[in-house]
Amino acid sequence: MKKTVYEIKSNKFQRQLCMAVVSDLHGGDPTAVLKMLEAERPDYILCPGDIFERLDGSDSDIYRNGLCLLSEASRIAPVFYSTGNHEDGGVRSWSRSWESRVKKREYHERCRNDIEKSGAVLLEDSFVLKHGIAFGGLLSGIINEGGAPELSWLDEFCAVDAPKILLCHHPEYYEKYLKDKNIDLIVSGHAHGGQWRFFGRGVFAPGQGIFPKYTYGVHDGRLVISTGLKVSAIPRFFNPTEVVFVKLV
Ligand SMILES: [Fe+2]
Structure with missing residues (x-):
């Protein structure tokens, strides 16, 4: 796991800030991540989804790892968390019926209390103001009919007279839905760096293809994508897992 630091120039924030981006843990062991967060002491910790492999109501080491990350990270700095396609049960949407995916969202509701008790602020197509910054979270649209995210709340978010940070699990939403929005920083994961990287390019990402x-990396000076933390049976080539630290200067 590597530490990746990006510096982004912005005159929107009242002081220099460090935002950690912790994405796509998928219920893995959070020990190393927490150690790095403890050492770096960011001002805020942003978790843009797939922290859990699933939120189906079952108790397991994988589930407890996700909760451990959220609760222990909350002792280090304020944590903002928006779920990804895995938490919503939309893992392989092409192989599931609409009805079965809706059932998964019901299970998700049963996990809400645990997540809220962790101390992390759960953002579900919603935003909060904290220390003069608006933090928003755009949910995955993968279980929505048509597969599109719910955008109706974004206009109110974009109109807030404060610097705006959006957690958005799917980086591919940027071009389609977010490029023209008045948002100062967008953080994403999901693509796992393209799983295999050759000559600086990822090979495959769900929702984007080959x-x-x-x-x-950083796109347009405001979209930050983490390769995430997932270590699985599928090897990653030239694509280490990472925790990203965004320094807003
Ligand atoms: Fe994902």
């Missing part, structure tokens, strides 16, 4: 555009 040689995807949005897998890593």
